[in-house]
Amino acid sequence: MKSLRTLAAFVLIGYSVSQLADAATLVFCSEGSPEGFNPALYTSGTTFDASSRAIFDRLVHFRRGSTVIEPGLAESWDISDDGLVYTFKLRRNVKLHTTKNFTPTREFNADDVLYSFNRQWNKDHRDHKLSGGTYEYFNSMDMPNLLKSIDKVDDYTVRFTLNEPEAPFIANMGMDFASIFSAEYADRMNAAGTPEKIDLQPVGTGPFQLLAYQKDAVIRYRVHPDYWQGKADIDTLIFSITPDAAVRYAKLRKGECHVMPYPNPADLEAMRKDPEIQLLEQEGLNIGYLAFNTEKKPFDDQLVRQALNYAINKQAIIDAIYLGAGVAAKNPIPPTIWSYNDDINDYPYDPDKAKSLLAKAGYGSGFDTDIWAMPVQRPYNPNARRMAEMIQADFTKVGVNAKIVTFEWGEYLKRSKAGEHQTVLLGWTGDNGDPDNFLHVLLGCAAAKGANRARWCHKPFDDVIGQAKRTADVAQRTELYKRAQAIFKEQAPWVTIAHSVVFKPVRKEVVDFRIDPFGGHIFYGVSLKP
């Protein structure tokens, strides 16, 4: 019995030293498994963290921790006066990854850019159908209609010609789907009869190279020694896939990982008090809103929409639902995006004013409506069901009887897109830091049967954002977007509810981890204290 106890003690206890003593290994307790390693094929942030943000580069980059665009694989670019031609000068001496099944014979050049875009764009491209061949981001950014041609001028110059001016085009080039693959590797894998390896064991130019993926368990990267921006401080980067937030937190406390995403709001207080943990926070690049279906009565009436804006006690919602991890939203774009109009005054909570406006609109005795509540937790709305209940109570106070409706998530998206709702709770997280990515995508006339859940098509607004889309000058665009926000506020197709705050608990030995406004987790530039 004694020997049995000794054995148990040997097995269980003899290991309490922190497992992460190796200063050059950083472990990220990621929230889920990537769908794959080709960021062009998927749309989830989890996949982007594991692929584009570690393995690949793009022509332009977003400065770490901000939405500012800076040169990436393109050293510089010119935009023609008519805004139709973008000429990128590519960086020289950029080395591609050397892996166990590929040793590059050349450095990065224009062929890699052409391959990466043509594969997504050209249906007849040799690799278009590879790995299912659905390029949802490329399509949803309307690239097939936008692009007229992509030409190689020389080995280090690429020219993109557009069908119409599109100011956010540069920002699009920094998005994950625009990651640059190795054309030589693709050719080599095709010749070897293993084209699937292009996506399963990808080769890029990024700071880390994929070493191994054990499905649903661990992703292992090693540093790219010849990275063009300089070798990363971390030698080995490990994603330890841990879906449960409570378990992620336990692992962080125990030192089994250095960084964790998406903490439980209830754990934040304890994290703040823990001397081993730094709790980083930043306003998210997102918006949670309640959209009125402006095609349906009575929401076609601006007065009714304004009235209901007055009726909602936004601060109470932020305190109760976001538990302080959110700020009241007055504009449809978050304050971290350029052109945010801080001069706008939000509708204050004023039920009496709401009642008088309703009476003026002919609804003095109120009306019946619905509030659609999402069945899932999203970054911009931690608890839509509870939020809907609070809004329902606020509406009752001004005589509006609302029924709460919910569906399974996919069904919810489909039906709300089809306009079956009267009012719907939803939100958005920005893709590229451009105001157009909120204002045009969510409120433009072109989206009125799609992502524009208010189905709101207001010509003066649409003209302004259309003009901003065609103008390259940022100062001019800023003025136009500020005007658009004023029109939006007055027309009130939504109740803008909140921009949520993003929390990132990291261990105290982690140096210079920055919260990415796009929700990503980027480990280039991060180091560990010995």
Place this chain on the structure above:
Amino acid sequence: MFRFLFTRIILIIPTFFGVTLLTFALIRLVPGDPVELLVGERGIDPARHAMLRAELGLDKPLLAQYAIYIKQLIGGDLGHSIVTKEPVLNEFLALFPATVEISVCAILFALAVGIPVGIIAAVRRGSIFDYASMGLSLTGYSMPIFWWALLLILLFSVNLGWTPVSGRISVLYYFEPATGFMLIDSWLSGESGAFRSAVRHLALPSVTLGTIPLAIVARMTRSSMLEVLNEDYVRTARAKGLAPWRVVVVHALRNALIPVVTVIGLAVGVLFTGAILTETIFAWPGVGKWLVESVRRRDYPVLQGGVLLVAGVVMLVNLLVDVLYGLINPRLRYQR
């Protein structure tokens, strides 16, 4: 024996079709569109939406979809995941060893603890040990796995620091998997400390998953033992003057274990259900977690294929148990 086996194998065929029909129908009865879920808030152009549905074969009438599915199945093709585009069978084979490993360890834990506890409780019927162990096993049986697992993590991993929180092995060990079974692979790798790390990682998930089977085994052993201890042959053995432990272990236990074997067969189904939660909490890369994720994403081929494969395994284990039952129970053998 041959006839018995033959009947059992023939019976598997309709069960198999039943499972295909059930999984196919149930997942489609639940609202949700895989294409919508793939694109989220971003939305998708209606024409492209229709095109993608057509590519996935979801535009056809349900009966036609089912017929295509069965035809593929007969040809040995379980289809490709809608999300990862990987063949379902490949994904299953990559994850299944992890589930087998945790399940076998859980069952071994349940037997190693459950049988002795059941025996002692039966022999000392009415004692404090009897009441305490049976009370505890009832608690174990009714405990929510999710809560139990978190409790174990907080106590043993976070507070006492005895075991790691989750995963199959410390992330610092890296070797190519040879068998998919971490205990074996870590042993074969020759890296010092790897095997020990794998054992330590296995401890809490096995205890969590083994808790319900443990409770069942302990209670079953006790009641079956009590029955056997009152039999004439046990009294005869005692009258012969045999040592009490010999009476219990050699004469009574062998017979008392027969129903316990049946229970183990049935427990395999319970284990898979438990594995879903256990794997999610302990970030254990097995088929349970994979199936849950496929429901959430409406990944029809993964769910259909995965459930079918799991059902196949459960049927196989039950068949083996039936055979084993025939072998260890002479009465059954002689009847045939």
